[in-house]
Amino acid sequence: MARYIFVTGGVVSSLGKGLSSASLAYLLQSRGYKVRLRKLDPYLNVDPGTMSPFQHGEVFVTDDGAETDLDLGHYERFSGVLAKKSDNITTGKIYNDVLRKERKGKYLGKTVQVIPHITDRIKEFIKNDSSKEDFVICEIGGIVGDIESLPFVEAIRQFANDIGKKNVLFIHLTLVPYLKSSDEIKTKPTQHSVKELRSIGIQPDIIICRTERPIPLEHRKKISLFCNVHIKNVIETVDVKTIYEAPISFSKEKLDLQVLNYFNLRSKKVVNLNPWKRITKIILKTKKQINIAIIGKYVELKDAYKSIDEALTHGGIENKVKINLVRIDSEKLKKNEIKSKLKGISGILIPGGFGKRGTDGKIEAIKYARKNKIPFLGICYGMQMAIIEFARNVLNLKKATSTEFNKNGLPVIGLINEWNKDGKVIKGTDKELGGTMRLGSYEAKLKENSMIKKIYGKKMIEERHRHRYEVNINFRDRFEKKGMIFSGLSPDDILPEIIELKNHPWFIGVQFHPEFKSRPLSPHPLFSSFIKASKNYK
Numbered sequence: 001m002a003r004y005i006f007v008t009g010g011v012v013s014s015l016g017k018g019l020s021s022a023s024l025a026y027l028l029q030s031r032g033y034k035v036r037l038r039k040l041d042p043y044l045n046v047d048p049g050t051m052s053p054f055q056h057g058e059v060f061v062t063d064d065g066a067e068t069d070l071d072l073g074h075y076e077r078f079s080g081v082l083a084k085k086s087d088n089i090t091t092g093k094i095y096n097d098v099l100r101k102e103r104k105g106k107y108l109g110k111t112v113q114v115i116p117h118i119t120d121r122i123k124e125f126i127k128n129d130s131s132k133e134d135f136v137i138c139e140i141g142g143i144v145g146d147i148e149s150l151p152f153v154e155a156i157r158q159f160a161n162d163i164g165k166k167n168v169l170f171i172h173l174t175l176v177p178y179l180k181s182s183d184e185i186k187t188k189p190t191q192h193s194v195k196e197l198r199s200i201g202i203q204p205d206i207i208i209c210r211t212e213r214p215i216p217l218e219h220r221k222k223i224s225l226f227c228n229v230h231i232k233n234v235i236e237t238v239d240v241k242t243i244y245e246a247p248i249s250f251s252k253e254k255l256d257l258q259v260l261n262y263f264n265l266r267s268k269k270v271v272n273l274n275p276w277k278r279i280t281k282i283i284l285k286t287k288k289q290i291n292i293a294i295i296g297k298y299v300e301l302k303d304a305y306k307s308i309d310e311a312l313t314h315g316g317i318e319n320k321v322k323i324n325l326v327r328i329d330s331e332k333l334k335k336n337e338i339k340s341k342l343k344g345i346s347g348i349l350i351p352g353g354f355g356k357r358g359t360d361g362k363i364e365a366i367k368y369a370r371k372n373k374i375p376f377l378g379i380c381y382g383m384q385m386a387i388i389e390f391a392r393n394v395l396n397l398k399k400a401t402s403t404e405f406n407k408n409g410l411p412v413i414g415l416i417n418e419w420n421k422d423g424k425v426i427k428g429t430d431k432e433l434g435g436t437m438r439l440g441s442y443e444a445k446l447k448e449n450s451m452i453k454k455i456y457g458k459k460m461i462e463e464r465h466r467h468r469y470e471v472n473i474n475f476r477d478r479f480e481k482k483g484m485i486f487s488g489l490s491p492d493d494i495l496p497e498i499i500e501l502k503n504h505p506w507f508i509g510v511q512f513h514p515e516f517k518s519r520p521l522s523p524h525p526l527f528s529s530f531i532k533a534s535k536n537y538k
């Protein structure tokens, strides 16, 4: 049977629960154990798919087509374990399931209540679809004390009771602030947060203290005493210079060993930190910098393009160059400012997006990249915009547009309502927006002698999708005659997956999201190649 590790947070949000869980997963794997990571999110949306990135950051997509919290991206990048639909649930989905069951009369006349019906459904989720794992690490979104997360905390309390406390470990992540004015480290917020947790029946076994500076022994002793946790289980996590240092720093604090101790398990292997040491060294030592522009609607929020930022960094590690991300708001990018705003830029990336707002700026930037031979990577909406730009300015189809924002133009991008996957026809719609896009992993075949085939080094690839509209295959000949090649297609030859320009050093658009599959320890070839070309630009 799997052992369960629950990670809660206290004091403030954004302390790095996801990163701590992901690092712990790596360390336990490296010691020879099989790990699975899960996340419970306390909001009422059924999934984050319909939320603006401004609200919740990027939506991470899994191979099996779930639209999930971006922490699942951290999990995949650090542990290499592919996340699934069954690894992320929200309060909305839980209520949805319970209410659907109620409508079917499945509760046999009972009054349906938070306890036990909602908590039962949460416990069912925690246990679902796992058999061979040694550990399931389950992160609870939000912080302890929020009204929203209460049912989750109650459910994990019950869960420990149900399967036996010896099979369950509670980790609580808190903030230990440093006060400049009095030159002091404060443990009180941690004490209060643990008190809050205990008031709902959970005594943490390990406390991870996020801090700006190392916590002196006397303060650790204080936390240990007041929070009723063994001193060895008071783990500090001092701000790191790069997130890839996190597994190294948790290993120094023996987090993984304390977890194994708790469960009376031994390390099966010597932990291997060399890959993280290697990339941390490259990141900290690399001097050469290049500017990569990311032009989108959500640039103000750092987490909106999380996996893309990460994938670019991975490409930078591979090419030993530091990536200076220049975030440009596509809505504010006016035609006459393009040249000045893109001065000193070595590569342009247009990420995924939705709706009309900001498209003019993106199209102008693509035109600039095409004409000035600046390396360009268009992802999903970015590829669709590259198609529109080429149609309007090279093929002279001035009315070329996407039906997403103009129903009366020439639809070089159009709504596709069904597509093939594994021999089955899947139907999409734009009448209902939640979970109805082309989602998850699909195959594409790459054209002989294309740049993309050289980059991937193989003929068939699988990448993750999240879109409703597609490039209209009927225009292919016209595009190809003028030098824009459709170099990747769906296996049935219906859906254009990749485009590239013949007379350009590096201009590629992809209908999928390669960023979701890039890892710090194995950068995605497309991002490595893009950064290589950008490094060589001028």
Ligand code: GLN
Pocket: 351, 352, 353, 354, 355, 379, 380, 381, 382, 404, 466, 467, 468, 469, 470
């Ligand atoms: N809005 C576009 C579509 O639905 C692109 C989506 C995206 O970039 N992820 O097809």
